[in-house]
Amino acid sequence: MTDLTELGKKAKAACRILAGADTETKNEALRQMAASLRAHTAEILAANGRDVKAAREKGTGESLLDRLSLTEDRISVIAADMERVATLPDPVGEVMDRFTRPNGLAIEQVRVPMGVIAIIYESRPNVTADAAALCIKTANAVILKGGSDAIFSNIAIADALRAGLEQAGLPADAVQLLADTDRAAATALMRLRGYVDLLIPRGGAALIKNTVENATVPVIETGTGNCHIYIDKDADIDMGVNIIVNAKAQRPGVCNAAETLLVHEKIAADFLPRAAEALQKAGVELRGCEITRQYIACTPCTEMDFATEFLDYILAIRVVSDIDTALAHISQYSTLHSEAIVTENNETAEYFLRHIDAAAVYVNASTRFTDGGEFGFGAEIGISTQKLHARGPMGLRELTSYQYRIRGTGQIR
Numbered sequence: 001m002t003d004l005t006e007l008g009k010k011a012k013a014a015c016r017i018l019a020g021a022d023t024e025t026k027n028e029a030l031r032q033m034a035a036s037l038r039a040h041t042a043e044i045l046a047a048n049g050r051d052v053k054a055a056r057e058k059g060t061g062e063s064l065l066d067r068l069s070l071t072e073d074r075i076s077v078i079a080a081d082m083e084r085v086a087t088l089p090d091p092v093g094e095v096m097d098r099f100t101r102p103n104g105l106a107i108e109q110v111r112v113p114m115g116v117i118a119i120i121y122e123s124r125p126n127v128t129a130d131a132a133a134l135c136i137k138t139a140n141a142v143i144l145k146g147g148s149d150a151i152f153s154n155i156a157i158a159d160a161l162r163a164g165l166e167q168a169g170l171p172a173d174a175v176q177l178l179a180d181t182d183r184a185a186a187t188a189l190m191r192l193r194g195y196v197d198l199l200i201p202r203g204g205a206a207l208i209k210n211t212v213e214n215a216t217v218p219v220i221e222t223g224t225g226n227c228h229i230y231i232d233k234d235a236d237i238d239m240g241v242n243i244i245v246n247a248k249a250q251r252p253g254v255c256n257a258a259e260t261l262l263v264h265e266k267i268a269a270d271f272l273p274r275a276a277e278a279l280q281k282a283g284v285e286l287r288g289c290e291i292t293r294q295y296i297a298c299t300p301c302t303e304m305d306f307a308t309e310f311l312d313y314i315l316a317i318r319v320v321s322d323i324d325t326a327l328a329h330i331s332q333y334s335t336l337h338s339e340a341i342v343t344e345n346n347e348t349a350e351y352f353l354r355h356i357d358a359a360a361v362y363v364n365a366s367t368r369f370t371d372g373g374e375f376g377f378g379a380e381i382g383i384s385t386q387k388l389h390a391r392g393p394m395g396l397r398e399l400t401s402y403q404y405r406i407r408g409t410g411q412i413r
Contacts, residue, residue: 002180008195010173011116011141018139023090030086033164034079040160047156063253082133085378111400113139115197122203125153130379138399148181190215202382223385225255225337232343233264240342247366249282256370291319336385338367359392
């Protein structure tokens with residue numbers, strides 16, 4: 001197994017160099033990393049082809065294959081996102097608060113890097129580049145541990161990023177990829193105390209559960225997304241249809257895709273047939289409660305369906321008697337990721353916003369917007385579903401801590 005202590009030592013050494021880099025140096029590194037991605041597109045695509053072929057031979061579903069697959073256009077977008085991060089304000093060094101005590105001590109609260117960030121993730125090779133970009137911008141070193149299904153893609157991307165860092169005069173070891181696909185290696189990374197300052201798992205429920213149960217370093221949980229769209233009795237039907245089709249079918253294999261549709265009984269007769277036609281045209285399999293099946297032809301829905309993050313072209317549907325029933329359903333099954341209401345009633349919308357416990361709550365918009373890029377963060381390191389330190393899409397500020405800096409004139413206590 002890879003000597004993780006050695007990776008940790010290299011990451012700590014890189015942190016010390018990054019701490020001395022000014023904003024322009026970090027931005028130039030991001031531009032060089034993006035250029036290196038473009039220059040190595042052929043190698044990255046060849047490596048990705050090996051991963052996709054292996055996944056297809058294992059019987060991986062199309063929506064998950066889509067998450068794994070890279071194209072020339074997708075690599076170009078990844079590089080452009082990295083360049084966009086270079087244009088964002090640098091949070092490191094930002095003075096969050098400043099005050100003077102009666103004894104004359106001048107105290108500042110200043111943003112500083114976390115240090116070494118470890119990221120364990122699955123299936124999505126774009127995370128390799130997104131995570132590296134955000135970490136370099138915030139002067140954090142990063143140790144990446146991708147899934148075995150994307151190993152060749154991740155190695156090729158990481159090699160390109162490291163080459164870009166060196167071109168910019170920063171240490172390549174600021175970005176390190178743990179290429180060992182053994183699960184024991186992931187567990188060891190979770191326990192690399194003294195070297196890893198923060199661990200962010202990004203993947204399915206099993207990965208999150210395993211990380212929380214086994215990690216001995218600080219963890220931010222990024223969530224599985226059992227997301228709901230509630231169509232209120234006062235909803236605009238055309239808007240509701242557009243939103244649920246987008247939230248479910250635009251890219252079903254991601255955590256901000258909708259998994260359950262809740263419909264107020266007073267609008268069900270008008271809404272469900274139109275929504276079903278649009279969803280089925282988009283290739284979505286519908287699983288409905290008993291009342292739902294009075295309005296549309298679909299598969300019976302089970303209790304397990306309501307609790308499942310399908311990550312596929314499958315949607316559970318339930319007709320509810322009122323907004324409180326919808327809220328109770330969401331409270332029971334939500335993973336605290338993203339929830340949405342479609343309504344023209346402002347009072348109902350505000351009631352929904354106040355009573356939903358989730359990282360992102362929408363009124364009249366698709367849950368697919370829960371994304372660092374869509375929020376203007378340039379990219380994201382993950383979407384936190386917990387409440388401590390960071391919540392929702394995590395961008396640059398969420399990758400910083402803070403430090404108190406105190407200036408005196410000889411005061412003693």
